[in-house]
Amino acid sequence: MKGGYQVVDLFAGPGGLAEGFSSFSDDEGHAPFNIVVSVEKEKSAHKTLRLRAFLRQFDGDYPPEYYSYLNHGGEMPNWELLYPGEWAGALDEALHLELGTEEGDKLIHGRVRELAASGQPAIVIGGPPCQAYSLAGRSRNAGKANYVPEEDARHFLYQEYIDILDLLKPAAFVMENVKGMLSSSVDGGRIFDKVLDDLRSLGSDKETYKLFAIGRSPSGRMTLQSADTHSDYIVRSERFGVPQARHRVIVVGVRTDLTMNGIEHRESGGAVPVGATVRHVIGGLPRLRSGLTRNDSQSEWTRAVKHQMERVRAAVAAMPPSAATASLLTRILELQTDFETADALQRQHAAPVDPAATCPSDLAEFLSDRLLDATNDHSARSHMEDDLGRYFFVAVFGEVMNRTPKSIEFPPQLAPAHANLETGKFADRFRVQRSDAPATTVTSHIAKDGHYFIHPDPSQCRALTVREAARLQTFPDNYSFLGNRTEQYVQVGNAVPPYLARQIAAALWTALKTVK
Secondary structure (H helix, E strand, O other): OOOEEEEEEEEEOHHHHHHHHHHHOOOOOOOOOEEEEEEEEHHHHHHHHHHHHHHHOOOOOOHHHHHHHHHHHOOOOOHHHHHHHHHHHHHHEEEEEEOOOOHHHHHHHHHHHHHHHHHOOOEEEEEEOOOOOOOOHHHHHHHHOOHHHHHHHHHHHHHHHHHHHHHHHOOOOEEEEHHHHHEEEEEEEEEEHHHHHHOOOOOOOOEEEEEEEEEEEOOOOOEEEEOOOHHHOOOOOOOOOOOOOOEEEEEEEHOOOOHOOOOOOOOOOOOOOOOOOOHHHOOOOOOOEEEEEEOOHHHHHHHHHHHHHHHHHHHHHHOOOHHHHHHHHHHHHHHHHHHHOOOOOOEEOOOOHHHHHHHOOOHHHHHHHOOOOOOOOOOOOOOOHHHHHHHHHHHHHHHOOOOOHHHHOOOOOOOOOOOOOHOOOOOOOOOEEOOOEEEEEOOOHHHHOOOOOOOOOOOOOOEHHHHHHHOOOOOOOOOOOOHHHHHHHHHHHHHHHHHHHHHHHHHHHHHOOOOO
């Protein structure tokens, strides 16, 4: 099959999957995937999605006004006035609607029918919202009075995805969701069994879909392969150069009339991804101080950190003697001395940082934009003063012990007053992202308090910034997230890593281009 594919992106969020697919080009420089429709219901995420749809109209040569906005700040330019044709294209592509509603389904189904009638080969990407499937979401739901899973429409939003596949009959699709989908059940049956059955039963006898999992070739490149068990559909992002242990279910479907020549285990071209760590992507970014929820100022923060460092030192000194305790005390004293002589840190810093200095080359090239003169969305949030001490302790513990402390390992003087602290239910309520390992999964919860996303540098005493989270998610540095900071965090946490998505696009393209 020659030519490109028209891509429909459902439940798109801020556009992580679309960014990966649209940025992929083959060895001949051909970009085979063209995003023509993307759908998102959340307002701020849709604005981000629409902006990226606008920028794609320029084929990588973004308007100078966009770089002026990124490098110097200020108001977003009026794109409709400056570039009416390209802005109209973005409005046509990025739709603000909710699937599963009468109005939303009517609009998207109409667009899909038009695309199907055009006869152009198409691909569908995306995945239903994950709240009903995630372990945390299921725990919250279980605590709700009179909660009935069978009546939770979120369990069945995947059927909206199925409906689009049935209307469009695309050459292939990519469906992504949380790992908890494998164990989620409704009315005594596993949701994932139902999903797979529905996907396999699409189409006619001649044009059903064969389902594939994501695998790796001996060289480390991504491939498509048959799945023997449900767990085969789990993709471990860190195995593909993403600096994050993000484990997600990804199902790739290809129409059976396109698989006759066999498309499994065909190795895609391009660079072999190299394992990446937290240090690789955020280690070179400007150091920042956290803010204080009360009376924030540089001098007040300095006073608070000195006080908290001494509080932590005293709490650790009171712990039972051991080699670990001695090592912790030694490192704490070193940091106290360094802090006394360190230059003052700012809460935000826009100095440009090229990831090429620290990242594996292919990932660095994916993140970099040489036209940037600033680091965007890199400002620290505010924290309670006592949390500064806990962040300091957790980060020091991470440096010395190469792991996050469990709640029972907190000195009593530092332990938070949580009712469930002793239950073990939230044994890692405070979690440092260690420099020399992939991060844990970046989730939308980062918008809440940041306790799971503590910066590895103890002297900064803070949670990760939006840009740091975005780099862990492998969004390019020129990717602008619209909305307030909380909305930006949610967008980043809900996204598919674009660097992973580009490899999925490469593996799918390698498989499809063998079709005669």
